[in-house]
Amino acid sequence: MVENGWDTFEIGTILRPFEGPASDVANILPEDRSYTKSNSFSVSVADWRIEKPLFNKEHCIDCQFCWIYCPDMSIISRDKKMIGIDYDHCKGCGICVEVCPTTPKSLLMFPEQKDEEAALSEWPKKEKKEAKEN
């Protein structure tokens, strides 16, 4: 980019998201796509985040709500199984936590610097149903 001058780039305020044709891109996983440097996928916005969501596999029912609602496509899901979070693009909005239907939630917000293992150990426990005495 540095060697570019006013006469070297394409006219108009355009950016190309892919290197070469992208005819079959919908069938290629994001990590395998030929994104250009100017594609937002190539840029980390991790430092926009103050709080991060952490994922606890133990409670997840793979309902995919978080994947559907995430505005930045930062929930990584394969074969309809929740795998984890794309921390390069997650901005920490917390929507995934909000829509998670399990009790306790399978996603919770923690301070950015929080250690994952420590977070998991502090995770709220599932409440056991106690038989009510009549």
Place this chain on the structure above:
Amino acid sequence: MAELFELHDIEVWDGNMAASHALRQAQVDVVAAYPITPSTPIVENYANFMANGYVDGEFVMAESEHGAMSCCIGASAAGGRVATATSSQGFALMLETLYSASGMRLPIVLNVVNRAIGAPLNVNGDHSDMYMGRDSGWIQIDCYNPQDAYDMNLVAFRVSEDHDIRLPAMVHQDGFMTSHTAQRVKTLADDVAYKFIGEFKPMNDMLDLDHPVTHGAQTEEDWHFEHKARQHHALMSAVLPKIQEAFDALKALTGRQYNIVESYNMDDADIAIVCMGTSVETAEEVSNELRAQGIKAGVVGIRIFRPFPLEQIADVLKGCKAIAALDRSSPNGTVGALFNELAGALFNTGTHAVLTNYIYGLGGRDLTKSSLHSIYRDLQANAEAGCPTTSLQQFTGLRGPKLSFF
């Protein structure tokens, strides 16, 4: 397929109808409009053509002029041939989006039927809206009569859409004086006109799904300057040669000759009036009357307002002793824009011509032949004295005490 429209070789059209037929013959893909007087009939006629099967395309009634031009920008980025029309306050509402269109290098053709800008509210012709657009990065072509309005629309599509240009173009005509005055217009058959314009060739179109492209990206101090420089470079270096080429091709096709700078009785002229729009033909008539009296009076008409043909204008005016720049827009705090342009064109040329400025015709006030005679008399006095004998800026055709500045 759109149906052929049988035209006579000569039709009696006003400027609006001439523009509508040019749009129809161009087979525009999308017209998005919010009609406003006096340009309303352009899109009204066009919608009529579409309803009757003479156009294959989309007509979008937008919610405002801002919306209309925004639709045009989207359609053009998507890869279609796009045109619309507006005037005055509507043009003003479009202004923000005009910069987007030119910056995004989208070849939209906008018919601007020139009208005053209020307050006071006024529907008649002056050049306030045309002047407002002059820094927006568009090509601006000026018409003096309905024939021009027809021909210049064809030229506008051809030049604007060229891949070396890719800049939007405005075709200007004077509100009512051109737009609503029916005159004889020599026509081209539909296929001949279409061939002159050429098939639309998309560039970086959004509907090319195999090659996705983001339009309207953001740049800050890092690259904004380079984008603007590139756009200005195209406007400055590529447009006038391409317009000349289109004018030559139109002449070969029709015999009608247009020039980057129109000059009349200028070969040996001592005194010259420089003006735009319908005023040019009136001034030509007056210059003929003066020539009959042995006064070497000439007229220069601005045909291409942007990019401004600085060198060509200086060349046409180089032998003059006194020149008047006529501005049909209130300069609101300085000399008229045309005065500034001419001063810029002439300043370093070694000319000793006396340059003065006349503000005239605001809100559709007629520019009379007697006003023009009076201006030429001033010019003759300036030429003989070798210096201004009047104030630099005068108002002509104004009621009340004489108003002048500088």
